[in-house]
Amino acid sequence: MAALGNAAPIIIKRKKVISGGHHGGAWKVAYADFVTAMMAFFLLMWLISATTEEQRHGIADFFNPSIPLSRTSGGGDGVMGGDDARSERTMANAGRGATSLSPARDRQAVGQTGTDETATEELTQEQLESLEDALLAKSGESMMAEQLLRHVVTRISDEGLIIELFDLDNAPLFQGESAEPTAVTEALSAMLVEVFALVRNRVAVTGHTRSYPIVMRSNPAWDLSTERAQAMRRLLAGAGLDEARMQRVTGAADRHPVLRNTMASRNNRLEVVLLRR
Secondary structure, three states: OHHHHHOOOOOOOOOOOOOOOOOOOHHHHHHHHHHHHHHHHHHHHHHHHHOOHHHHHHHHHHOOOOOOOOOOOOOOOOOOOOOOOOOOOOOOOOOOOOOOOOOEOOEOOOOOOOOOOOOOOOOOHHHHHHHHHHHHHHHHOOHHHHHHHHHEEEEEOOOEEEEEEEOEOOEOOEOOOOOOEOHHHHHHHHHHHHHHOOOOOOEEEEEEOOOOOOOOOOOOHHHHHHHHHHHHHHHHHHOOOOHHHEEEEEEOOOOOOOOOOOOOHHHOEEEEEEEOO
């Protein structure tokens, strides 16, 4: 008992451990930036899907610093007069528009009137659909027009309004294996020119042919498709289409068949495109 009385007192320290301590708030800033970026991304996706191409051009022009938001000029003729945002010397060159300082063949100054008679506007989706309807509506005008439109298939692409003219078994577009157009092709070209007169956009023509047997000494597809495209160009010009509107004339031979049977006569066709721009 005496030994226990002389022993040093035992001191027990209880250390309080706190879990989940403070680690700083930097992650909150990073998370907020991430959420903001995702919100901007989904807003951009919504704008792309919910607007027309014309509206998207307007949004892009709003954020373009080279396009003034006000039509009031800030420049003057005095000593302190400067150039405004639309000045030819200060405006960013996006490859469009006219210039009087360095005119080119495809960029002629518009003069005092501010208009260019040779310029064409970009066709909207609604305008292309209206032109397509105007062409297809001709089937109700007469029996002849209805027979002609049996050769026609239309579709709208990023390039413009594509009008496909193709052979029928009993009514080919060209005589035999030549580039001599039939009366059907001549009537179709006149119908196209009547519709194309509603706008001033340029036109492109591409010729296609069916495949020929590989045992032939020479494949006529390339020459024949090109010659038929040229024949359509001449028919369009003869029907009243301004030759300056013709953008290109090409032959694609048998490289793009529409049927699995590449030798079918349905692959003999012409694609006349009313270009969107």
